[in-house]
Amino acid sequence: MTAANTFGHDFFCDVIAFHETNKHSWEEISKRIPTMPKGWMELCALQREDRIEFTRLFWQQTLEGLTFDCSDYVRRLDLFFARITNIEVFATKTLPNMPYEVQMIYTWGDDEYFFYGAAPARTEAIEQVTRQFGQLLLPADFLSFYCIHDGFCSLLDGGVIPTNHLARRHREFQENCQLDPLLPFYESTQPDRFQCFFVHNKRQTKMGNVSYCQMDPTVDQTELFSTFNEWLLYYLEKL
DSSP: OOHHHHTSTTTOSEEEEGGGOOOOOHHHHHHHOTTSOHHHHHHHTSOHHHHHHHHHHHHHHHHGGGOSSHHHHHHHHHHHHHHEEEEEEEEEESSTTSOOEEEEEEEETTTTEEEEEEOOOOHHHHHHHHHHTTTOOOOHHHHHHTTTOSSEEESSSOEEOOHHHHHHHHHHHHHHOSOTTEEEEEEOSSTTEEEEEEOSSTTOSOOOEEEEETTTTEEEEEEEESSHHHHHHHHHHHO
């Protein structure tokens, strides 16, 4: 299944492929689709190779200063983007009376595998999710990733949980979790399996994360990471 098929009119009542057309002005789109980032509009005016390169640089600049080993982070991120064959931006509407949703699609291989990235979180959304967790200091690299995508997944999983769902998913998770210090931030391909921050105390400045399955309430020692960025690179590499 290609990205074009995934975002075809068989699934949606309206689809705008911004990377394929330049007939829309920013003034028109900003009113019609308020969630569309201006930077994405500008990105879509570039050639495919330049879209990939500018996106890689944005990821690197946003996250590398929050990584302990910056050189290894940049090397592994470069390897990921070297496998990306296209970056496309779609706005889709499921029903005529519903708002558009905007997605950036990272195509991998022969148009057979994708990562979906939602629009970046607004500053107020990040501030709100920070307030929702009170004294619990969410990791800086995790919050910074929301500046790239407020929700990020593959074809097969639930992905990184968006800001507007994080507090609710945490409450739901705690109802079935036997380990209080866990805070889920990623939903896996397997039912009831999450990647979770491990909260030793509410004021800790660094927060590792582990894989936890609610069906069989155990921590997977093979997927234990010291930072969000370390897990993110593993996630990008393993799929």
